[in-house]
Amino acid sequence: MWFKNLVFYRFTQPFTTDAEALHEQLFGSRFTPCSSQEQTRYGWVPPMGKLGDQLVHASNGHLLLCAKKEEKILPGSVIKEMLAERVEAIETEQSRKVRKKERDELKDTLMMELLPKAFSRHQLTFAYIAPEAGLLVVDASSAKRADELTAFLRKTLGSLPITLPALKQAPAATMTHWVSEQSPLPGGFELGEEAELKDPGENGGVIRCKQQHLLCDEISTHLAAGKQVVKVALDWKETLSFVLGEDLIVRRVKFSDxxxxxxxxMGEADAAAAFDADFTLMTLELGRFLPELLEALGGEDDGAYAPAIAV
Known part of the structure; x- marks a missing residue:
């Protein structure tokens, strides 16, 4: 149970629901498989999988959730080919042109016919709530996937007062200062050997480098030309390594051995104990890491948080 990516949100109101009450709220939206005519389904499943049946795993004041998504796979090329065959057959047999509205209806009918035969793809997305820290953390490498979970959680609970952390300065500006050595890296953080530089202008060029020492003349030349650092690899206190993006998403998180x-x-007893130990230690480390990361980026702009957002 180790998150590989971090999209984190700030609660604008205290989260006071306990694990038992939260389980009851999630139970009404638990996952059920797609019916024969459905293309997608989303719902809550036990985060411990076969090790438990609770929809919330609580440990050390943190609440772990897991959402499951099922999607029926309907290759666009197959639908396009079969649709073309049906359109051609109608036009040949009836000596008339198939118009757009009829073509769209034929496509919908074709999809309904294919859905029961389609393969399913399943995806799990984990998230945990840290009530004392006022954070919701989602294991997702894209804002879209994280927003999908938070939107469903909001629908399930009826309200979810969260917002992305508001920083005093743009992450790209801070990361650029680190790599250009205009500002020193805060204690505990070290540059890795990967970065992405981008020209902020429209259609600006992008430079990606890996296994590259970043404090060098080559990188300095690109920065002097106006490019900004939009992604950079970092290490934190010999505890974890990661790639930080200008979107404040922490990707490719790797905890130290x-x-x-x-x-x-801690979890030598059995599989359930191992799961709990992993989650407990991960949240303890991330509970130290995330505040230090926000502070390293210049700190949060507390005045930007609306005191009564409840949606």
Whole structure:
């Protein structure tokens, strides 16, 4: 149970629901498979999988959730080919042109015929709530996937007063200062060997580098030409490594062997204990890391948070 990506939100009101009450609220929106005529389904499943039946796993004040999405796979090329065949047959047999409205109706009918035979793709998205820290953290590498979970959680609960962290300055500006050495990296953070630089102008060029020492003349030349750092690899206190983006998404999170070995020692009893140990230690480390990351980026603009957002 180790998150690989972090999209995190700030609660604008205290989250006071306990694990038992939250389970009851999620139960009404638990996952059920697609019916024969459905293309997609979304719902809550036990985060421990076969190890438990609760829709919320609570540990050390943190609440773990898991959403499951099922999508029927209907290749566009197959639908296009079969639609073309049906249109051609009608035009040949009836000596007339198939218009757009009829073509769209034929496509809908074709999809309904194919859905029961389609393969399904399943996707799990984990998230945890840290009530004391006032954070919701989603394991997702894109804003779209994270927003899908938060939108469904809002629908399930009726209200979810969260917002993305508001920073005093843009992350790209701060990361550019780090790599250009205009500002020192805060204590505990070290540059990795990967970055993405982008010209802020319209249709601006993009430079991506890996296994590259970033404090070098080559990178400095691009920065002097006006490019900004929009992604950069960082290490934090020999505990985890990650790639930070200008969108404030923390991608490719990797916890150190020391942290994972400690979790293994805590969860030696059985699989359930191992799951709980992983989650407990991960949230403890992220509970230290995320505030330090926000502070390293210049701190949050507390005045930007609306005090009574409840949607």
């Amino acid at each position: 020391v942290v994972q070995e400690k979790a293994a020692e």
